[in-house]
Amino acid sequence: MVTDLVQIRREGEKLRPENLRFRKWIKSHTFVERQFRRAAEEVQVSIDCRTCAECCRVTEVQIVDRDVEKLARFLGISEQRFLAEYTAAGEDGKPILKRTGRGCVFLDGKECTVYEARPGNCERFPHLLRGSGSLESRMWDLVDRATYCPIVFNWFARVKALTNFK
Ligand code: SF4
Ligand code: SF4
Structure with a gap:
């Protein structure tokens, strides 16, 4: 391997x-x-x-309303504050998790600091076993x-x- x-x-x-x-x-x-x-x-x-x-480190994570709810609750902040502080607009204008020079804003070294509340897209990545369609x-x-x-x-x-x- x-x-x-x-x-x-x-x-x-x-x-x-x-x-x-x-x-x-x-x-x-x-x-x-x-x-x-x-x-x-x-x-x-x-x-x-x-x-x-x-x-x-390398991908942009698109998020949906459910992710926003879950992450805001996990961080103990309002959804508005979460959107303002932790998200940005992706190329197509849809919200993505903000990125720093090292990747996702929630990445610390190799650890996800919001692991229990990570977005659905992160849970399903790399979309081999979980994802829509064949x-x-x-x-x-x-x-x-x-x-x-x-x-x-x-x-x-x-x-x-x-x-x-x-
Ligand atoms: S798993 Fe965590 S650190 Fe990785 S992209 Fe998703 S939210 Fe960010
Ligand atoms: S899905 Fe796992 S193996 Fe693939 S890039 Fe992400 S952390 Fe690495």
């Missing part, structure tokens, strides 16, 4: 064209989603997110995530081997 983030960044970028090709390829082949999910479960249990936190329909984002997330990077290697993709 590859967990070195520098290696993943380098190899993930190098593999991007191949992963895009794989994404297209599975659309024209029949595959068993359960097999892909099992591979995701196996990879996910062997990687400890607490030693990584790369997604908290895995196939989520493949576009996964190609990008394979350049920084050890779980997705290793999952791609497994499913390409499973399907004998060349």
